[in-house]
Amino acid sequence: MDKKLLLLMAAAGFLSSCSDNSELEESGRQRGQFHILEYTPAPGQFINEGMDVSTPEEAIAWAEERISQEKYVSLGGFGGYIIADFGHSVSNFAIKGNSFAGSNEPGIVYVMVDANSNGLPDDGAWLELPHSEEADAITDYQVTYYRPLEPNSPVKWTDNLGNQGEIAYVAAFHKQDYYYPEWITADSYTLSGTLLPSLSVEENGRWNHKPYPWGYVDNNGSDTDKQWTEFRLDSPVDFIKVQTAVNAQAGSLGEISTEVCGFKEL
Template sequence: MNTKHYLSITLLASVLWFGCKKDRKIETPVVPESNQFVTSLVEYAPAPGQFINLSLGSMSAAKSILGKEGLVSLGAWGGYIVLGFDHTVLNRKDLADLMIKGNAQSNFAEPGIVWVMKDDNKNGKADDTWYEIAGSEFGKTGYLRNYEVTYTRPVPSTGDVSWKDNQGNTGIVGANTVHSQSYYPDWLSNTELTLKGSLLPSSNINMTNPGLITSMPFASGYADNLVSGDAIDISNAVDKDGKSVVLSGIDFIKIQTGIQANLKAVGELSTEISSVADLSLVK
């Protein structure tokens, strides 16, 4: 065989082999031992809130939803939790892929934005690209991408937590008489906490009757939104420019409180999560 042709064939074979090897490693397959629920806590970074520094807003609460159902609060806007599965959740054609449950009521939802990530570099870490799940409010009036809020530790520590955003707005996470502890995460040493993400409209909130404040659920695509739980379709993922992306599956999920609202005596609007599951494994 001609040496030049031999080298060309060898090079082509190597490329094909490495390509096939890479393709085979794209997903972590489901095995009999795979858990339907998330199994790893990557990060818990709540915003200030009335449940923070209590059992519901602690690292123990964050771990309570690993492999089973529990309950954890994410605090005010921007507070988030990052979780991982022990397998790749496949993007099923024309079907929802994830089920997220919270503690929503029929007239009081606390919608959280869902982000998903595929472990493209296969290092087992959530250090690849986050994609937002475009829910029903995506692009509507009141929805804002690249939103930022900075919270300031209050003095005294049990006072209202003030905030300012990158749109020139200010406000507070107001302390109430029911929860008297510090609302700013005690484990943080910094006096300021800046969180980034997307903002959901607060048009679903009705405070005209102080005795019955309501926060009606959105149509779809958010956590802690529907009483029965929220089915999430990976096919609704969008990139940083808001363009649809095609993902074969995901390995990590981030859930983030999506609305900034001081509901007076009721407290801040804060997303709570009780479980996150792969719908293909839910019996």
């Protein structure tokens, strides 16, 4: 863990590039107030449900409004992500999921420094924060999702390892026509990141999504208290990304999907 934190210090060491209080004052935002910059979920059973969204901008506004009320925003299946900032550089923050006993759907956290000071997460590679399953994780994993041709249908996917599968349509629980995000106009899109081994098992007819030791959002790990997972860094960062890190189905319960319910500065 110390090695990764040292890497973070090296990546974020040029403090002069980080946003300052003058930028915060110009934006009219209060210190500690989070802002959603991007929301690109993978397909999933909660996507498009209760949403009247047709553009990426509307999706961002919808996600920010829900999280401001500590309501969940689903990231869908593997690779779905959300990006937030606080309007200034932060070293310590917490992210809230909605995990509970038997329901852990881990999201990996990535950070970035605003090297060009333009307020956008476009400064190169994301830095993945330390987590317990790094030794068994697959890096640079990619999944491509394909728009269904008919409503009430599963979403098919392929990955860069030669596998294929689908996000199941679970009509018993979520009846919206499509689980493929309606504001994504392309007929397919690819998401990439780090893949964790699934800890979901079926026991006596019930699915148990077991917890991972530490380092994840929406997971009852040793670093999670009342669904908040804390992250304390040695150097400040500007942008925070949470991404679903498992590609797995739980039978009739559907896909494993990270949910985010809050961001706060510590």
